[in-house]
Amino acid sequence: xxxxxxxxxxxxxxxxxxxxxxxxxxxxxxxxxxxxxxxxxxxxxxxxxxxxxxxxxxxxxxxxxxxxxxxxxxxxxxxxxxxxxxxxxxxxxxxxxxxxxxxxxxxxxxxxxxxxxxxxxxxxxxxxxxxxxxxxxxxxxxxxxxxxxxxxxxxxxxxxxxxxxxxxxxxxxxxxxxxxxxxxxxxxxxxxxxxxxxxxxxxxxxxxxxxxxxxxxxxxxxxxxxxxx
Numbered sequence: 001x002x003x004x005x006x007x008x009x010x011x012x013x014x015x016x017x018x019x020x021x022x023x024x025x026x027x028x029x030x031x032x033x034x035x036x037x038x039x040x041x042x043x044x045x046x047x048x049x050x051x052x053x054x055x056x057x058x059x060x061x062x063x064x065x066x067x068x069x070x071x072x073x074x075x076x077x078x079x080x081x082x083x084x085x086x087x088x089x090x091x092x093x094x095x096x097x098x099x100x101x102x103x104x105x106x107x108x109x110x111x112x113x114x115x116x117x118x119x120x121x122x123x124x125x126x127x128x129x130x131x132x133x134x135x136x137x138x139x140x141x142x143x144x145x146x147x148x149x150x151x152x153x154x155x156x157x158x159x160x161x162x163x164x165x166x167x168x169x170x171x172x173x174x175x176x177x178x179x180x181x182x183x184x185x186x187x188x189x190x191x192x193x194x195x196x197x198x199x200x201x202x203x204x205x206x207x208x209x210x211x212x213x214x215x216x217x218x219x220x221x222x223x224x225x226x227x228x229x
Contacts, residue, residue: 018107018218025099026214037171044168048211053192057159057209064090064198065157069125069147072133077123077147083200086119087229089222090196092155094213095128096136097177101193104216105142111219112143118226120197127152127183127190150184155191160209164188197225205229 014021029038058064068078082088091108093101105124115122125147126133133146152161164172164179169188172179180186194209195217206225208217 014106015110017220018104018216021103021107022100022214022216025103029099040167040171044165045212047165048162048192051162051211053159053162053211054209057194057207058157058196058204060204060207062204063202064196064204065154066202067154069149069154070130071123071145071147072130072137072142074130077145079198079202082121082123083198083202085121086200087121087205087226088198089115089120089122089226090194090198091122091124092149092158092160092191092194092196092209093124093126094190094193095126095179095182096132096139097182098213100214100216101126102136102140104193104219105136106140107219108222109141109143111223114223115226118223118229120226120229123147125149125154125191127155129182129184132182149191151187152189152191158191158194158196160191160194161189162192164190195222197222197229199229 064079066079068076071077079088091104093104095101108122112122123145124142127149128136130148133148136142137146149155155161179188179190192209192211193213193216194207196204197206199205210216
């Protein structure tokens with residue numbers, strides 16, 4: 001179970017803006033996904049926006065929680081050690097089954113050298129298991145760590161989590177998006193996608209989150225934010 005890229009034997013080289021890549025994927029979804037299924041996803045996004053989750057996330061100026069999570073190889077990764085090197089970029093994603101998460105990760109792959117040149121370190125965080133993160137890292141040739149946030153414990157501290165509503169859960173089950181298997185728990189809980197930049201002392205310098213999982217910051221926006229630190 002995964003979103004297949006057009007080419008997986010080599011890292012993606014699609015240099016278009018992320019909004020154009022996402023627009024193309026939305027067109028494919030509009031063409032091939034039943035209208036009633038699209039309506040359920042749209043209703044879920046509308047309900048999340050009504051709850052204004054993105055307005056209650058940890059904001060710029062707040063202190064980010066410390067963490068230690070396993071990467072895609074099962075190696076513990078400590079946030080304090082990462083921040084000691086410089087600013088830390090955190091990308092919260094839903095999982096390897098999400099075409100928009102895959103598109104975002106492939107786009108960030110291309111600008112990773114610029115983030116590192118700015119002195120920052122990048123990691124992506126999802127509730128999927130270490131094994132699922134390994135598959136994603138391998139299949140999409142990701143060049144940065146994918147961390148497993150078991151039970152969305154860290155995402156919850158950032159204010160990002162929600163429970164998949166029953167109608168959308170039914171859609172996912174029919175599409176073989178088995179979150180209990182992928183994430184290793186029965187919570188059916190996901191994070192809204194979010195990107196943070198955290199300073200050496202743990203202060204949040206940049207925060208972007210959206211209840212609409214098809215909306216993510218442009219990778220170059222993240223690069224410019226790192227360069228401006």
